[in-house]
Amino acid sequence: MNKYISTEELLRENERLKAIIALLEENAPQKKYGLVWEKEADKEHFLTEALFLKEVLNKRIFTAEQAPVNWLIEGDNYQSLSILLRTHRQKVDVIYIDPPYNTGNRDFKFTDTFSDNDSTYRHSRWIAFIEKRLRLAKQLLSPAGVIFISIDDTELAQTKLLCDEIFGEKNFVANFIRKCKTGSGHDSGKIAIEFDYMLCYAKDSTKQKFNKQTLNVEKDDKYRHTDQFVAHRGKYYLRDLDYKGTYSPSLDYPIQAPDGSELWPGGAYGRPNTWRWSREKVEWGIKNDFIVFKPTARQWKVYIKQYQYVDNQDKKRVRQLPHRAMIEFINSKGSNELKDILHEDIFTHPKPVDLIKFIIDLVPGNNLTILDFFAGSGTTGHAVLSVNQEKGTNHQFILCTNNENNICEKVCYERLKKVITGYETRSGRYIKGTNGNLTYWKVVEV
Structure with a gap:
């Protein structure tokens, strides 16, 4: 040898x-x-100074004099973002994008070449493509702005690391896990995949706040008891006053039961139990009928009345909780929405309108500027128009998409036009238009 x-x-x-x-x-x-x-996988180059937006005047739609003017931009989204920096730097409140997932099924084209599973630079091409766009997007976000990025398992890990670098790990808000399919979901030969994800980052987490979810106390079965205060306080349920959590000596004190006996949290003085309320608050609760004593085989149990319509100071309140990161918005609904408008099945997996409405509802304000630079079929614009119609808000959208296969002109624009002016579904039901204003722009080089 x-x-x-x-x-x-x-x-x-x-x-x-x-x-x-x-x-x-x-x-x-x-x-x-x-x-x-x-x-070196990044091959995109152009002169920003030579690019401008030119309005296509015959596509202008104006049906609401007092409403904001929305923009639909036809062109490469990297170029569109570069132009928007001149007009909207730090002025965008919400960005939502649904970029190609780079699954290897010819869903992502980079410099005119489709990326497939065997490509040497498969992930590098995608990262190079999205990285530059996210850096421009960050500059467009207002100080309290927030971005949402739909993605699946293929690029989730890479996108999370990239966003940590661009937006800062401290500005990570949540990774929403979205159930996007029903039924078997057998896309995989090993495990049924029925979920994708939506990463959320704030421009500055110290400045960004989110609306909370209003609880429907009318339909909450745990509120089932009534008393003489039902008209003002609503129904109530009982919460144990005895609490096993962080110990505080000031909350470890005796309460006198109706028979004169002394009750201690946990049955005796000392860790780990305390009362939920201070001594003064309990006295107030007994006087105002917020405290209930119930006999047991050994002694008494002490409960708080948790009412539907008032807080624990007898003041009116709307019960709210933070939204959960586990969400369900099914893709098939988005497909049916688009087919009902265009009467054709011409776009793969459009997101449902309710997903974008959910995002809009998370962010405080009635005059938000909302950007989607992977606009596709126009779901984001549809959602903004619907929210404005339903809630009387004045949100404005900016959509950016190329016109490959006429997607901007024949899908996105036509959808928005019909949503604004009204349309007939496949079943013949007429949907009244939302009204609104739309301008159509093209990226041009001079």
């Missing part, structure tokens, strides 16, 4: 090692942890 390596093989191995060292040296000074990709 030949134990020697030829000179040619040594030279080839030397060149290979030199290339690896060069790559390591290039990235080592820049970061110690995070996402690293082949930057």
Whole structure:
């Protein structure tokens, strides 16, 4: 057996090692942890100064004099974002994007080449593509702005690391887990995949607040008891006053039962139990009928009345909780919505309108500027128009999409036009228009 390596093989191995060292040296000074990709996969170049927006006047729609003017921009979204920096830097309140998931099924084209599962630069191309767009998007966000990014398992990990780098890990808000399919969901030969994700980042988490979910206390079965205060306080349920949590000596004191006996949290003084309320608050609760004593086999139990319409100070309140990150908005509904408007099945997996309404409802304000630079079939615009109609808000949308396969002109624009002016569904039901104003722009080079 030949134990020697030829000179040619040594030279080839030397060149290979030199290339690896060069790559390591290039990235080592820049970061110690995070996402690293082949930057040479990025081939997009253009002169920002030479790009402008030109309005297509015959596509203008104006049906509501006092409503904001919405924008639909036809063109490469990287170019569109670069132009928007001149007019909307730090002025966008909400960004939602649904970028290509890079599944390898010809859903992502980079510099006119589809990315497939066997591509050497498959993930690098996608990261290079999305990274530049997210950096521009960050500059468009207002100080209290927030971005939502739909994604699936293919690029979730990479997108999370990339967003941590661009927006800052401290500005991560949530990873919404969305049930997007019903039934079997057998896309995989191993596990049924019925979920995708929506990453949420704030421009500055210290400035961004979110609306809470209003609880429907009328339909909450746990409120089932009534008393003489029902007209003002509503129904109530009983909460145990005895609490096993963070111990505080000031909340560990005796309460006198109706028979004169002393009751202690947990049955005796000392850790771990306390009362939920202070001594003064309990006295107030007994006097105002917020406290209930119930006999047991051994002693008494003490309860708080938790009412539907008032807080624990007898003041009117709307009961709210933070929204949950586990959500359900089914893709098939989005497909049916689009088919009802255009009467054609011409777009793959459009997001349902309710998903974007959910996002809008999360963010405080009645005059939000909402950007979607992967507008596709126009779901975001549809949602904004619907929310404005239903709630009397004055949100404005800016949609950016290319016109590959006439998606901007024949799908996105036609959908928005029909939503604004009214349309007939496939079953013949007429849907009244939302009214609104729309301008159509093209990215041009001069």
